[in-house]
Amino acid sequence: MAYFADRINAAPRTLTDQEQRLLLQTTGEHRSGFRDHVIIATALATGLRSHELLALDVGDVLDPGGRCRRRL
Numbered sequence: 001m002a003y004f005a006d007r008i009n010a011a012p013r014t015l016t017d018q019e020q021r022l023l024l025q026t027t028g029e030h031r032s033g034f035r036d037h038v039i040i041a042t043a044l045a046t047g048l049r050s051h052e053l054l055a056l057d058v059g060d061v062l063d064p065g066g067r068c069r070r071r072l
Helices: 017-027 032-046 049-055
Strands: none
Touching: 017 032, 032 049
């Protein structure tokens, strides 16, 4: 039985620091793209996978006083 890990030839390619900066700069340029900018920034900062990002609720990020939590 072949395992998935046995079929991986190389580590997945990730974005360089410069590519991350350009991506955030581009998505942050327009007001209409603010939602996407926040999603991408959160993904880059936390390493959450797409389904984990989609499952986040406001209460997961903000405390009852409306301030950002330090830990999720």
